[in-house]
Amino acid sequence: MAAKTTNQKAWLFVLPVIVLVAFNAVIPLMTVVNYSVQETFGNNVFFFEGVRWFADVLHSERFHASLLRQMAFTGTILAIEIPLGVAIALTMPKEGVWVSVCLVLMALPLLIPWNVVGAMWNIFALPEIGLLGRVLNGLGFDYNFTQGPVAAWFTTILMDVWHWTSLVVLLAYAGLRSIPDAYFQAAKIDGAGSWAVFRHIQLPKMKRVLTIAVLLRLMDSFMIYTEPFVLTGGGPGNTTTFLSIDLVKIALGQFDLGPAAAMSLIYFLIVLLLCWVFYTLMMKNEDQ
Amino acid sequence: MSMITLKGIRHSYMPSPSLARDDDWALKEMSLEWSDGGAYALLGPSGCGKTTLLNIISGLLIPTQGEIWFGDKNVTEEPADTRNIAQVFQFPVVYDTMTVYDNLAFPLRNRGIDEALVDKRVREIGDMLDLSDRLATRASGLTADGKQKISLGRGLVREDVNVIMFDEPLTVIDPHLKWVLRSKLKELHQRVGATMIYVTHDQTEALTFADQVVVMHEGGVVQIGTPVELFERPKHTFVGHFIGSPGMNVLPCSIDNGQVIFAGQQVQTVDMVSGAPNGRTEIGIRPEFVSFSEQGLAVSIVKVIDVGRASIVEVRHADHIIKLLVPEGTSLPSAEAYIQFAPAHTHVYINGWLVGGD
Numbered sequence: 082m083a084a085k086t087t088n089q090k091a092w093l094f095v096l097p098v099i100v101l102v103a104f105n106a107v108i109p110l111m112t113v114v115n116y117s118v119q120e121t122f123g124n125n126v127f128f129f130e131g132v133r134w135f136a137d138v139l140h141s142e143r144f145h146a147s148l149l150r151q152m153a154f155t156g157t158i159l160a161i162e163i164p165l166g167v168a169i170a171l172t173m174p175k176e177g178v179w180v181s182v183c184l185v186l187m188a189l190p191l192l193i194p195w196n197v198v199g200a201m202w203n204i205f206a207l208p209e210i211g212l213l214g215r216v217l218n219g220l221g222f223d224y225n226f227t228q229g230p231v232a233a234w235f236t237t238i239l240m241d242v243w244h245w246t247s248l249v250v251l252l253a254y255a256g257l258r259s260i261p262d263a264y265f266q267a268a269k270i271d272g273a274g275s276w277a278v279f280r281h282i283q284l285p286k287m288k289r290v291l292t293i294a295v296l297l298r299l300m301d302s303f304m305i306y307t308e309p310f311v312l313t314g315g316g317p318g319n320t321t322t323f324l325s326i327d328l329v330k331i332a333l334g335q336f337d338l339g340p341a342a343a344m345s346l347i348y349f350l351i352v353l354l355l356c357w358v359f360y361t362l363m364m365k366n367e368d369q
Numbered sequence: 370m371s372m373i374t375l376k377g378i379r380h381s382y383m384p385s386p387s388l389a390r391d392d393d394w395a396l397k398e399m400s401l402e403w404s405d406g407g408a409y410a411l412l413g414p415s416g417c418g419k420t421t422l423l424n425i426i427s428g429l430l431i432p433t434q435g436e437i438w439f440g441d442k443n444v445t446e447e448p449a450d451t452r453n454i455a456q457v458f459q460f461p462v463v464y465d466t467m468t469v470y471d472n473l474a475f476p477l478r479n480r481g482i483d484e485a486l487v488d489k490r491v492r493e494i495g496d497m498l499d500l501s502d503r504l505a506t507r508a509s510g511l512t513a514d515g516k517q518k519i520s521l522g523r524g525l526v527r528e529d530v531n532v533i534m535f536d537e538p539l540t541v542i543d544p545h546l547k548w549v550l551r552s553k554l555k556e557l558h559q560r561v562g563a564t565m566i567y568v569t570h571d572q573t574e575a576l577t578f579a580d581q582v583v584v585m586h587e588g589g590v591v592q593i594g595t596p597v598e599l600f601e602r603p604k605h606t607f608v609g610h611f612i613g614s615p616g617m618n619v620l621p622c623s624i625d626n627g628q629v630i631f632a633g634q635q636v637q638t639v640d641m642v643s644g645a646p647n648g649r650t651e652i653g654i655r656p657e658f659v660s661f662s663e664q665g666l667a668v669s670i671v672k673v674i675d676v677g678r679a680s681i682v683e684v685r686h687a688d689h690i691i692k693l694l695v696p697e698g699t700s701l702p703s704a705e706a707y708i709q710f711a712p713a714h715t716h717v718y719i720n721g722w723l724v725g726g727d
Contacts, residue, residue: 267458267523277475281466
């Protein structure tokens, strides 16, 4: 066998991608890493601090509280959006003109910009003039999302469910539509009821799209910022201050760049870890 | 188990088909009887209505018109799960998340059958299909032929099946396994004794599997018969073309006063024709029954194709191309060639239908 020709020219073709990735990911991330080990003073004076900020963040009660809030929020919206999305996808028509009508209706919330969603819900939920606020108060509930933590959480979660369940619906619907008719016919012949059809055909066939749905919602909701910021601003008090809101408060409010950078990196690693654990668990049985 | 009778079945996928328009109907009016324990094949090209007919028998489709009887019971309106039928689809249907065992047990468990009996039946069927060593593995890990066996097993596992239907079950199976699986089906038919209906567009599959072959064309049944009947007396030129390799020679002829004339020569035929019938008249003769001779129809040889134990010889007379199947080692005439038709196998068709074939 002849020796393989070595051709260094290939590097030239990879170069644009390397430059692109460097500018949009590596360099910004490294800047953050740089900040995370230094103390900043005015006039661009920096002091090396080692891992102090990381230790501080990890031991900070404030960070623990936001992380806990974040997990509660993400857990709750996943627990609502995934089953609800699947349920809606199951009831959607399979053919005819209503398919397009349903799909367009479902896609609408996804097309609205985050800050508009926040503003919409802010007005919608205002106790005196908002439709939701007026109705709830009219029904005898003491509802004011700017003052009650429960009301604030309720509104934030409702807003997220409204905004993002559609994504789960569309993914689940696509998964359902890709199941060949023969499966349903075979199940019919085998005498399977609708629960058995769901449990043994529809759910397993939706596994891949649901994995994607869960991962997307997990990442997105873990990084949620704009909507709660516009709706509640993290309040009342700190009750809806999720990780990213807290981060912005530290970085831009207090201008503590070092601790904020350390927190960003820890935040990033948490998201990465969660996704990895989740993906591994969901895919564990795939290749057996 | 019982005889299956179709009475005046007709089906259309359109919302309001017109009786007058033939094209509206995926399945034209037909009445058929399938005797208990028979091995049938439904043969026809893609889109001829085979699967529609199959789905009507299985209850996945309710026919637009007509009735289906299982024995002395009208099951036209009954859903698939109460008809006690089994169906194997073109692409293997297995429940991926279950083991092979649970797959086979599924139809029984759905019907609330006692777990001890389920276990007995599943093991029995597992043995029958050579799946017993894989009962505990996940069904999704099996190859296509293993999955098709599971599909079949889910049908066989119920003791009361009226009929087992196969909708082109070997499509996704590797060629060398097709033969194995086909003989397995044949063996199972003898062992289980259930009626089996096998849908295919492959004549080899149909002819080797079935005792009775139902040939369909454009939504209607053209002929029902044993493989030999289909070969020797095709009722329609379509059957002649479709079955046999190569298909039957169909040549235009004229009929005058009971005499069949092709290319200016009188041809001896097995079917008696009287007078001068109206419509398109043709003679049909299989390549197996055309031979070279000292005299007869003068032809020139166009092409010779070696197909192993025989050769297909294409000859031409004027505008007509005629195929012959000659055994290996026959020396072909060089310059002037003449061919003869075997009278006992020369049929006359009027408008495509065999003369004297009912």
